[in-house]
Amino acid sequence: MGARLNRLLLGYSVVMTTAVAGLFATQAISQPDKAVFGEIDVQRINLREADGTLRMVISNTDRMPGIIHKGVNHPHPNRRTAGILFFNEEGTENGGLTFGGRRDAQGRVIGSSGHLSFDQFEQDQVVVLNQSESPDGTKRGGLTISDRPDKPLPFDAFGKMATATPAEREALTKELIASGAVDVKQRVFVGKTGDRSSAVMLSDAAGKPRILMLVKADGAAEIQFLGDDGKPVKTIGPAAG
Secondary structure, three states, X not given: OHHHHHHHHHHHHHHHHHHHHHHHHHHHHHOOOOOOOOOOOOOEEEEEOOOOOEEEEEEOOOOOOOEEEOOEEEOOOOOOOEEEEEEOOOOOEEEEEEEEEEEOXXXXXXXXXXXXXXXXXXOOEEEEEEEEEOOOXXXXXXXXXXXXXXXXXXXXXXXHHOOOOHHHHHHHHHHHHXXXXXXXXXXXXXXXXXXXXXXXXXXXXXXXXXXXXXEOOOOOEEEEEEOOOOOEEEEEOOOOO
């Protein structure tokens, strides 16, 4: 009797397990590929296309990737921050949002920043919204628009710089500058400078400032027209009352 009962219970268990597995399988097929969470703690999230192409990364500092070009990760020479990185349809980085700030043991702010940028295709950032605070209390913030070379960035060289010795890094930097692929020409700046002035600076294609509009912290205002050497050739101030 005992042996027969055991066999019956075993058979019942097999049948029920199969039925439950089939029910879950049916639900998995019939339900959309979607999960709902009230709250989730993660260190990194990768957003990908259906074919696996990386399109966005949300990451903490430790898991932030390097410079990704067409799906290949090259070590970044100096990026050490949390944030969001954007990638184009080819899996190459084309912008990002980073942020940070901390105090030292004495409670002094030793760094604070917020940065949103968009890159030229296979190049570096050309539109940047940035704010920063230095240990000396200097605060800057503004919008910058720049020109970048038509050549793509040498992604392999940046990867080498991450592990290079100081001498090797200096040599690589010179090579990169000579290649003409890492040049930047600032064209527009609108924001607040370190001396608390409000400023608008317009530059030519060579990156030379040509017009500077200033409102200083004390309220003094002027427009400067600048020469090749960056010095004012004409200044316009408020008309005398």
